[in-house]
Amino acid sequence: MKIGIPQGLYFYYHKDFLLEFFDNLGLTIIFSSDTNQKTIEEGSRLTPSEICLPMKVFFGHIKELTANCDYLFLIRLVKKYVNKRPLFGCPKFIGLPDLVKAVFNNIKILELVIDEELKSEEESYYEVFKKFGFSKKEILDAYKKAKEKTKEKKWEKGDILIIGHPYILFDRRLSLELLDILKTMGVKFVTSFQFFGKDFDKEKEVCWYYHRHLLLAAYWAKENNISGIITINAFPCGTQPIIDEKIKKICSHNNILQLIIDEHTQKEAFITRLESFLDLIKIKQK
Amino acid sequence: MKATFPYMGNIYIPLKTLLKELNIEPVIPPPPNKETLSLGTKYSPELMCLPFKLTLGNLIKALEMGADTIIHCSGFWSCRYGHYPYLHADILRNLGYKFFHIILKKEELKNVYIILKNLFKKDTILLEKITKAVMKTYFKSTVMEALERKAMAVRPLEKRKGQTTKVLNKYLKKLFRTENIFQMKKIKKLGIRNLENLIDEEKRKSFVPKIKIVGEAFCLVEPYVNFNIVEKLGEMGFYADPFLTAHSWLGFHSIRLGNNLYKKIKNLAKEYWRYNIGGEDMNTIGHTLLAIKEGYSGVIHLHPFGCLPQTMTQGILEKISEKYSIPLLDISLDEHTSENIMENRLSAFLEIIKRKIKIWQ
Numbered sequence: 001m002k003i004g005i006p007q008g009l010y011f012y013y014h015k016d017f018l019l020e021f022f023d024n025l026g027l028t029i030i031f032s033s034d035t036n037q038k039t040i041e042e043g044s045r046l047t048p049s050e051i052c053l054p055m056k057v058f059f060g061h062i063k064e065l066t067a068n069c070d071y072l073f074l075i076r077l078v079k080k081y082v083n084k085r086p087l088f089g090c091p092k093f094i095g096l097p098d099l100v101k102a103v104f105n106n107i108k109i110l111e112l113v114i115d116e117e118l119k120s121e122e123e124s125y126y127e128v129f130k131k132f133g134f135s136k137k138e139i140l141d142a143y144k145k146a147k148e149k150t151k152e153k154k155w156e157k158g159d160i161l162i163i164g165h166p167y168i169l170f171d172r173r174l175s176l177e178l179l180d181i182l183k184t185m186g187v188k189f190v191t192s193f194q195f196f197g198k199d200f201d202k203e204k205e206v207c208w209y210y211h212r213h214l215l216l217a218a219y220w221a222k223e224n225n226i227s228g229i230i231t232i233n234a235f236p237c238g239t240q241p242i243i244d245e246k247i248k249k250i251c252s253h254n255n256i257l258q259l260i261i262d263e264h265t266q267k268e269a270f271i272t273r274l275e276s277f278l279d280l281i282k283i284k285q286k
Numbered sequence: 287m288k289a290t291f292p293y294m295g296n297i298y299i300p301l302k303t304l305l306k307e308l309n310i311e312p313v314i315p316p317p318p319n320k321e322t323l324s325l326g327t328k329y330s331p332e333l334m335c336l337p338f339k340l341t342l343g344n345l346i347k348a349l350e351m352g353a354d355t356i357i358h359c360s361g362f363w364s365c366r367y368g369h370y371p372y373l374h375a376d377i378l379r380n381l382g383y384k385f386f387h388i389i390l391k392k393e394e395l396k397n398v399y400i401i402l403k404n405l406f407k408k409d410t411i412l413l414e415k416i417t418k419a420v421m422k423t424y425f426k427s428t429v430m431e432a433l434e435r436k437a438m439a440v441r442p443l444e445k446r447k448g449q450t451t452k453v454l455n456k457y458l459k460k461l462f463r464t465e466n467i468f469q470m471k472k473i474k475k476l477g478i479r480n481l482e483n484l485i486d487e488e489k490r491k492s493f494v495p496k497i498k499i500v501g502e503a504f505c506l507v508e509p510y511v512n513f514n515i516v517e518k519l520g521e522m523g524f525y526a527d528p529f530l531t532a533h534s535w536l537g538f539h540s541i542r543l544g545n546n547l548y549k550k551i552k553n554l555a556k557e558y559w560r561y562n563i564g565g566e567d568m569n570t571i572g573h574t575l576l577a578i579k580e581g582y583s584g585v586i587h588l589h590p591f592g593c594l595p596q597t598m599t600q601g602i603l604e605k606i607s608e609k610y611s612i613p614l615l616d617i618s619l620d621e622h623t624s625e626n627i628m629e630n631r632l633s634a635f636l637e638i639i640k641r642k643i644k645i646w647q
């Protein structure tokens with residue numbers, strides 16, 4: 001029996017944990033292949049036209065998985081308490097499993113609902129995986145082990161901060177190889193992903209679980225006087241205007257480059273903008 | 287204290303009474319127009335939805351008219367609507383306006399109570415005033431609802447085009463001015479009788495196809511944004527039935543559409559949509575399914591471009607329309623939508639419905 005996990009959206013946040021967790025339980029999982037042009041085309045065909053690009057890609061990944069897996073694993077993060085404060089998932093992610101069900105009729109879905117108002121996260125994992133014959137202890141143990149193993153993260157330092165969701169940053173096709181380009185240019189950079197999982201006290205009205213670390217990264221850049229900040233987003237991201245507005249307000253003294261990607265963005269234009277931005281920083285530093 | 291609130295459709299008619307009864311002077315900006323829209327678009331982030339931009343423009347107008355307090359309603363829910371009050375306030379303060387900000391939400395109701403208490407000094411008087419104000423507002427709102435619903439029913443059968451809207455507007459204006467319950471009762475009686483008189487007797491027995499309008503609240507309630515879609519459909523000979531009107535919006539979220547109806551909607555929508563994320567997503571899907579059950583001829587889905595929940599429901603409504611073969615028109619509105627496009631799309635859609643009805647008969 002194989003469980004399919006599409007390589008897109010929130011799975012980038014939970015990937016390390018899920019790998020450990022499924023390994024501990026001894027279940028086989030398949031990831032879909034990296035995003036390519038076909039994934040984008042396939043996804044755009046299946047979804048409503050106004051949905052954001054990463055979500056279209058997500059549907060392309062699912063389409064690829066339907067052929068070679070028995071179950072599709074999806075997470076619906078509704079509400080999660082961090083430091084006793086309720087945090088929600090992105091509104092689109094909450095509705096996503098319903099849309100998947102409507103689009104793909106004949107696929108078995110393992111849906112993990114995290115709603116800590118009703119149940120704790122471990123309990124929800126137990127609820128989903130108990131039908132494969134695991135006892136409660138086995139699942140809770142696997143959960144704890146995986147949580148502990150993935151607790152520590154590499155901490156890097158750099159001159160430039162890139163703020164963006166990992167499902168855009170680490171997806172080579174979606175980010176148009178942004179990170180690779182920067183590496184070849186010899187720029188030392190950090191991504192906002194290393195701030196994920198830490199909570200802070202400011203900006204209490206932003207209550208999205210997957211978005212708070214972006215603001216934490218912005219505060220970090222402000223305190224450490226990072227010379228350049230690049231924000232990268234997909235069109236039309238609904239939460240982007242709010243988060244970007246906040247970042248602009250926090251880092252009013254840093255240089256910010258805003259990149260927005262859609263299906264038609266060209267790599268060449270992208271590189272030109274990057275180069276001129278980096279030159280600008282150099283001139284300012286002199 | 288001169289207070290204003292985000293402008294949306296006809297909600298200003300009952301809200302004026304509510305504020306006046308509480309000794310607060312209401313400042314009501316002019317209805318949305320090109321100027322407010324361009325003001326709002328200028329100062330708000332690019333990818334924000336149309337309701338945000340339009341209400342921002344109206345708030346600026348109201349502040350220029352002398353308002354010193356802004357009342358917002360909000361809630362902490364996953365939809366970005368929860369951030370709007372803060373973002374509005376941020377933008378307005380950056381522009382140099384000074385105002386007092388009241389946010390009506392669960393966590394801050396205590397503060398609102400303290401503010402009101404300062405206005406009246408005594409608790410007992412305050413409670414009495416609040417109950418009286420809420421009762422009066424509710425009554426005014428029901429009169430408004432009765433008139434609007436009657437006009438919707440009369441419009442497809444009217445003798446001369448455009449007459450119903452004229453009469454309705456006349457009575458709504460009268461209703462806006464009055465603060466007296468007896469007067470309101472009189473307006474209701476007279477208005478409904480006059481609207482009834484507009485019906486053409488020959489048309490009365492003819493079949494009027496019904497069309498449900500679902501979607502995001504602001505787009506349904508504000509006629510400037512949806513280009514008077516209810517009137518347009520009515521004058522083309524269709525009965526347009528928006529699931530949400532100014533009256534039903536004014537109730538609280540959970541009891542908004544009447545408890546029983548909401549439960550029914552939730553049960554119906556369960557198959558397609560399990561978690562309410564805001565932006566009327568559950569209602570949109572539930573009311574579409576209800577409309578199919580009740581034999582409506584078509585569904586129109588209105589939503590602002592980039593609305594988070596409604597873009598998701600868009601995909602599900604497509605599937606529902608395929609499954610039950612009900613005509614569905616999906617219109618996404620932004621600041622560049624023009625009236626001509628809207629009219630063209632509507633008339634094409636109505637032609638499909640007419641043909642379908644002919645085949646069926």
